[in-house]
Amino acid sequence: MVSNEKIITSDFLVIGSGVSGLTFALKIATKHKESKVIIVTKDSQSESNTKYAQGGIATVFDKNVDSFEQHVQDTLVAGDGLCDEDVVRMVVEDAPNRLQELIEWGTKFDKNENGYYDLGREGGHSQNRILHHTDITGAEIARALLAQVNALPNIDFLTHHYAIDLITEHQVKKKKTKRNSKISCYGAYVLDEKKEQVKTIVSKFTLLASGGNGQVYETTTNPTVATGDGIGIAYRAKAEISEMEFIQFHPTALYNPGEYPAFLISEAVRGFGAKLRDFKGNLFMHNYDEREELASRDIVARAIDNELKKSGKPHVYLDCTNLDMDKFAAHFPNITEKCASLNIDVSKDFIPVVPASHYICGGVNVNKKAKTSIKKLYACGEVTRTGLHGGNRLASNSLLEGLVYAHNAFTTISKKYKKAKLPKNAPAWNDSGVIKNMEKILITHDRNEVKTIMTNYVGIVRSNERLKRAEKRLRVLYEDNKRLYDHSELSVDLCELRNLITTAYLITQFSKKRTKNCGGFYSLDCIQ
Known part of the structure; x- marks a missing residue:
């Protein structure tokens, strides 16, 4: 392993290539065409939690039957008293604008036979308000954003580059820093995995959009890249972190021992009318919540966990057999195909499901402008604690949160960009004295x-x-x-x-x- 011989400079450094990072990079590079934007991602361009999001994006689209107030209240109820109501209102009310941008960038959402958007409903929502692209909404959003980003000449996309640590006063001024002290971010040390070289990337502004940490659990719907890197490097840089105890377990991951990560059976399937049954085939959600299968994820996950503990069985079932199968197959083609590959005919057979680690509601503290407690370090997406989710995320609010906070980071940084200067004296990575690890x-x-x-x-x-x-x-x-x-x-x-x-x-x-x-x-x- 060798360190770089020169320091790489940029105006904007984006760590992560999910919906948040790509949206910010696209906006900032489009507005400031003279700037240089670097996106670093630890795998391929498209590999992120965004790619695996099935359900969709929640927004008040049909104001004849829905309203901002209903979406706000649904979010507050799911958050169990811990949401920041001002943040919730900001995100909900900005949602239509952010959705329109996605559509203008080429994202295709499903429409019904009348030509109107086909709005789905998921647990915790009082109305149908989920825009989706069959059951691969995240992948469609990533596709559209990547097409836009890759068309811009002032964005350098560094794949298979892993952010090791942020550069702060600790390295630049050779002094120890304390949490809650005045700290600035000057960029990051990044490992080029293919060249086995650590690069020092110095930037005027850094955006942390690296996703969650689902891989900390045995059963998770998260891809293998979700290892909590952003939270880890922010914590070591002395950023403020909070509410890490709130882990959302998705109630219905496909039970298929040996498959990793677990295949997600979207919450929208229950919104479509599917029912949960115990190992004997009996309905049970009525014993836990009056909303039954449409209760919030924490309630449904605990209900299933309790049923598993009572029965000693490895899974419960999701029953789709009484649904309109033509519409089901059209809405959930990948789920239908996945089940068929395991000889599960969803029109006749129950789907075996178990809860799986899915989303972390806490993380790096940011304000409404996506600013962290560290100067010149911004963050958005699952890596953050914004106050939107509180103790439990309402389904399909996460992609929306990423869009809104990426936009807020963009507008805030744009105002500061002209006066910002590149930091000086950032030291190159020093790996002297290390040995090759063979074990x-x-x-x-x-x-x-x-x-x-x-x-x-x-x-x-x-x-x-x-x-x-x-x-x-x-x-x-x-x-x-x-x-x-x-x-x-x-x-x-x-x-x-x-x-x-x-x-x-x-x-x-x-x-x-x-x-x-x-x-x-x-x-x-x-x-x-």
């Missing part, structure tokens, strides 16, 4: 152990004793990883493990501090 088994073993700890002790249902055990084991893993990181040649696997341990620790610590059950957090030792 990858150490990394693999520790990664699996993190997943086991979090699944068993910090999952859908927690307790004080489970959290103590998790904390004890994670501390050992942290010390082992630190020794390995300090003395071994860098690799993506090693850096990912570092961030998985960090986010696992943060989830555990924030869980220990919460004394009341709400949203996606539930402990046997807490009050309701």
Whole structure:
């Protein structure tokens, strides 16, 4: 591994290539054609959580039957009292503008036979307001955004580049920094995986849009790239982090042992009319919530978890057999095809499902302008805690959040761009004294152990004793990883493990501090 011989400079550095990062890059590069924008992403251009989003984007589109107030209230109810209502209103009311932009950029949403947008409904929503592209909405949005981004000459897209750490005063001025102190971001150290070279990218502004950390659990709908990298590097840079205890488990991932990540059976399937049944085929959601299958995700996930614990069985069922199969196949072609590949005929057979880690509602604190507590560092998307989701995200609000906050970051930074200057004295990466790590088994073993700890002790249902055990084991893993990181040649696997341990620790610590059950957090030792 060698460090770079020169420092790479840019006006804007974007870390992540999901809906948030691509939207910001597109807007800023279009407005400031003389600027240089660098997007770094750890895999291919399209590999992100956005690509795997099935459901769609929630927005008040038909004001004859829907209203901003209804969408606001649905979001507040799902968030279980922890949402920032001002933020909720801002996002909901800005939604139509952001959706119109997506359409203008070439995103195609499904329409019905009358030529109007086919609005779906998901758990927690009081109206049909989900715009979608069959059951691959995220992939369609990513396609449209990438086509626009790749057409701009002032954007450099660096694939297979992994952000190791942010550059702050700690490196530039050689002084220790404290959380909540006045810190500035000067860019990031980035590992070029193919060249095995660490690059120093210095930038006037940095946008963190790196997604979530679903890979911290054994069963997750998240792609393998979702290892909490953004939260990890922001935490080490002393950014403010909050509400990490609120993990949303999607109630219905396809039960298919050996498949990884788990295939998601969209919440829109229940919105379409599918019913949950226990292992004996009995309906059970009426025992947990009057909304039954359309209750919010935390309620449905805990209900399934309870049914599994009572029965000792590995899964429950999702029953689609009484639905209009022609419409179902048209709306959910990929789900239908996936089930058929496993010899499940959704018109006749129940779909085996289990809850899976899906989304983290907390993360890096940002204000309405997408500003973090670190100067010149902005963030948007799942890596953040904005106040929109509170204790539990309302279905199909996440892509919307990414769009709105990417726009807010764009408008805020645009006003500051002309006066901004590139930072000086950013040191190149120093990897002297390291040795080549030949034992990858150490990394693999520790990664699996993190997943086991979090699944068993910090999952859908927690307790004080489970959290103590998790904390004890994670501390050992942290010390082992630190020794390995300090003395071994860098690799993506090693850096990912570092961030998985960090986010696992943060989830555990924030869980220990919460004394009341709400949203996606539930402990046997807490009050309701």
